[in-house]
Amino acid sequence: MFWIPIDRSLHLSLIRQVYEQIRMRVLRGEIQAGERLPSSRELASSLEVSRNVVIEAYEQLLAEGYIVGQQGSGTYVAEGAYLDQEQEEEFSSFFKRSHLVEEKTGEIIDFRSGIPALDMFPRKIWGQIAKEVCIEVPHAIFGYGHPEGRAELRHVLSRYLKRTRGVHCHPDQIVITSGATQALSLVAHLLLSSEDEVIIEDPITHDIQTIFSSRGSFLYPVPVDEFGMKTDLIPPDKKPGLIFVTPSHQFPLGGTLSIQRRIQLIQFARKANSYIVEDDYDSEFRYQGTPVSSLQGLDPERVIYIGTFSKILSPALRLGYLILPPSLTERCKDLKWFTDLHTPSLEQLTLARFIDEGHLERHVRKMKKQYKARRDCVKTCLKKEFADSVNVLGDSTGLHLVAEFKGVDFSEQQQMEAIQQKIKIYPVEFHAIEKGNHKNKIILGYGNLSREEIEEGIRRLKCTLT
């Protein structure tokens, strides 16, 4: 007789258990095409379940084609419902490298750049607003949105950017993205074809190089100094697909693009009929004077501006935005639609209210004081430990600075030794396109490090280098 083990302690319904067991036997060929199944009454009584359980399980199997027949005339296993089991792999063995391990960095002091102070995220206000938004918004918000993002956020954002960043834009020029990375990826798809050239600062964030290269584009590196990209080194006859710069705070070296170079760059772009992509990732935290005005404000027809809330709030939110010349907005919206439709609506509305109620500017002011103190601490510690053999670059802004050491070569060996001293350091050379010019420089991110961690970290750096 047909026996199906029923387990009433399982989280699976009885119907599902009967269904699954018969299904698996058919699939595995344990009961074969044409074989007769017991009647629902027989099976119900032998399993000690209600007859309805068996009837429903049979109906399901019938609907899916595992069995054929009608009540009364008998139920049979259908043809073609047997599948031989190819390569049954034990999945769990495949995944030995658990990612959970990575998160336990424990005592290591990590100078990774671009991480804000994670313990100072405004949890209470954000959580409260998120809840209010979820409860109060009109029903329609829970439906599909538009690819450019919520109008409420784009309006608030355009006013905020005008006020704080010298960005001139109509809310309809803004496309809300899932972080600056998506903004970059969209721009790459929008402007680059295979074999196009990208004029780009060197060194520059390694991930950004990858995003452009993976489109099949070639990078044309232009060196930077303390005033950003050395624009006079751009060959005048180039016709790049786009020009990529971080003018407010060059990553990683930290220069600010001078007005003369900004104008040169715009004039070059106009002549070459190219777009400039301005990545403005952390310029809210400027410790000397007010934030530098955007390049976008100089020529909104030529410059695509990329902004992010990763540094001023949290990278976990995945909220960024693009500001595009009107001539590009429609294509960008189409592209965003076919990429992921739009960025989550409730988060956008939470951010809109967070900005509108003044919390963002208060938070930025508060954090700026914190970060300035942390930066000063890094500088003091570097001087204390290394005196004249260290030179600090690019410390006017942001969450990192660059330290240049006389006669040091930050090789992989050096990094391994740092790990043994329980610090993580990041060589500038990793981000260099033309290799060999930045071997004695490291990036020291301080956004998420306390005074104590900074002091201890620089002490350990000293031990690593001596």
Next chain:
Amino acid sequence: MFWIPIDRSLHLSLIRQVYEQIRMRVLRGEIQAGERLPSSRELASSLEVSRNVVIEAYEQLLAEGYIVGQQGSGTYVAEGAYLDQEQEEEFSSFFKRSHLVEEKTGEIIDFRSGIPALDMFPRKIWGQIAKEVCIEVPHAIFGYGHPEGRAELRHVLSRYLKRTRGVHCHPDQIVITSGATQALSLVAHLLLSSEDEVIIEDPITHDIQTIFSSRGSFLYPVPVDEFGMKTDLIPPDKKPGLIFVTPSHQFPLGGTLSIQRRIQLIQFARKANSYIVEDDYDSEFRYQGTPVSSLQGLDPERVIYIGTFSKILSPALRLGYLILPPSLTERCKDLKWFTDLHTPSLEQLTLARFIDEGHLERHVRKMKKQYKARRDCVKTCLKKEFADSVNVLGDSTGLHLVAEFKGVDFSEQQQMEAIQQKIKIYPVEFHAIEKGNHKNKIILGYGNLSREEIEEGIRRLKCTLT
């Protein structure tokens, strides 16, 4: 004398006003290179502002290169800081078609498919959990995450899918995506090169066709009937980049792929060494029997499963996922990283807790009753208004059904007339690859329509067609 209009009622600081005004004049060439600016003392007194305001504004201009000189020796406009204004366009005039208009659909009854009941989103519970998550999680959550998404969600999800969908996967095979659209877009990038072929059901969601075509792939349409894709029409010598199916509830026609065809499809994929992509967008709402088991469960090495929370919760959340064979997960994570790093962390954790506490299954049960009543109402109304001249297809599952009318051609003209009757209807023909076979069918989405709206909507449909 140099005059700068200062407006104390503005939201801009005085420093920013002085800075901006001088900056704009230099840029526009109104004050030219070499021209001397008034001393900070002079300017402060003429503007009636504190001298520090002027000093700070000058320092900023100096830092950005607009002016040169040192305190004491005079301040001059720098060379090369003038930019001629090319094409000053009035942006606001560019954007006449405001998207805000679209949202006011007012009295129109919209039979758009795939929209859940927006007024029944579990706002209170979701909002409460979102707040708790934001306040309670460890600090590290506010930093950068991993591309595959939070482990908490992937674990809860794999258990949920095993229980409800017959999906067999290890949490490490899951990649959390920004909705099913991103999942599709990632799969297209992962598996398709230019000129690859995609074997695909016909008709099938138009947006999905676009995502594959935009990769430069060719669609090879295979007709569907009430048992889904007619797999015996696949030429055995094809070597497609991927095979795309909606086996639980074909979109739009609503068939369920029979087990024989499932097995045929898997055997074809094995032979062709291709992957099958299973889009399972709404099968939780099955009104006959329990949900159909996934295709993925039959061969986890060959089938990539795409799921979404858009229909069972809300599309505004933008939460979906991919389940991949272990051999593809690493490449998929890389691709996700360079697309948008990862999906927002707090939302993922909110969802994980929502599922873990049993709210999701409760919500699905509750909604299933609602949607079944709505579906029954559509069927009753169709019969009442159209009697034997209508035939209903694909109503076993989901949030839509297809109505086929004798002797009707749903042309654009017909759609316009529907709009005049204040209903929106969606011809199947729009989603057809081979045109001409589905002219008499429309998709009627009922997820977000009340009983009254359905009754009134079908009455209006009657007026449109007679």
